[in-house]
Amino acid sequence: MITPNDATASLAIDARSIESLKQSAKQNSPEALKAAAQQFEALFVNMMLKSMREATPKEGLFDSEQTKMYQSMLDQQLGQNMASRGIGLAEVLIRQLSVNQDAAALDDGTNGSGGVQTGLTETLKTDLLQSMSPRAVRASPRTTEEAGDAVVSKSSKPAHVQAFQDKLQAHAEAAERSTGIPARFMLGQAALESGWGKRMIRTADGSNSHNLFGIKATANWKGRTVDAVTTEYIDGVPQRRVEKFRAYDSYADSFRDYANLLSNNPRYEKVIANARDAEGFARGLQRAGYATDPEYANKLTNIIKSNFSS
Incomplete structure (x- = not known):
């Protein structure tokens, strides 16, 4: 035997x-x-x-x-x-x-x-969840099946992705209520622009600008600013330039300003209209001129689909 x-x-x-x-x-x-x-x-x-x-x-x-x-x-x-x-x-x-x-x-x-x-009976499902992630079960009154799906989904994500999502999820959901754009799309864009939070724009004294979306400080911006080196594509050729970016007091402020930009700027009207899927959202941003990188839409689509698919 x-x-x-x-x-x-x-x-x-x-x-x-x-x-x-x-x-x-x-x-x-x-x-x-x-x-x-x-x-x-x-x-x-x-x-x-x-x-x-x-x-x-x-x-x-x-x-x-x-x-x-x-x-x-x-x-x-x-x-x-x-x-x-x-x-x-x-x-x-x-x-x-x-x-x-x-x-x-x-x-x-x-x-x-x-x-x-x-x-697998309902009792077994509950036992599995309690043995693997007890806090995930007690934190929400969802059904056992829904909680089980959440545990599996969470365990399948790389640690840095899950940490990034846990930190910013609430702010993304608040922006979703303002714009109608799915929170996971905005989390994907924040990940792309900030390098999963590892390439945040820093002020002269080294403090965090909390600018998750790489939004520049235009003439009508009245808040704090920070100068940073960035790559811009001119006629398809990458060039390093110093640009002025917006600075915020918190990540919540960054999401609120991003939601305000997309909701009130006419150039982004079609972005919100095409936010039904990740690719439509990403290509809409690129067509509206959000970024000059010719591969921006492809990069953003890949991040959303690979890390925030549900």
Whole structure:
């Protein structure tokens, strides 16, 4: 009989270990249940790794279909190794399925179950959520299914993306109420303009300008300003120039000014009208002259779709 240690120590692509696990599972033994739960945990970890790989830009010189294949094989083995140490999912599965197995043993046969239940019950979903992200469940009165989707979606995002979204989400939602532009579109643009917050425009004393959207200080701007070097494209040729940008007291002020700019400036009327999808929004901004970079729309569309797809 295969043991849990055998299952997690074997190669992820070893078909013989999987077949052995199938045969052992037919005996309904506790050891087989534990091994199956750990294999499921390994599959879950591999799915998370795959999602993170897909969300990471790939611009390497040596990227090819062959490297993708070997990367996938490596991720499968990483998932197997991580599951051998455990992230808590296997224990939850074992606890829930053991209860179902005991109930099936007492079944008189009238309900047609005939063995361990194969579906994830609502109790199991709750257990999974509480073991993996208890605060996410208690923070909102959403249904278990909706909370589960949120946990999976959150876990699939790179840490810097999730931190950026957590920090600015409320401000983006306030701007959405003012403009009708989806918050995730604006988060994507703020990420592009600020380099995920790592390339913020700084004042002369090094303090943060909080200018998330690279908005310049035109003649009608009455607030604080800051001079910064930027790249402008003149006839398609990049040129480094010193420009005057707006400075704000907070990120909330930056989002409010951005919402006011798009709502009250006639040149951006079509941007709001075309904000039904990420590509339409991005191309609308470029046509309106928001940026001179000829690849601006493509870059913005890619960031939104890769990191803020839902």
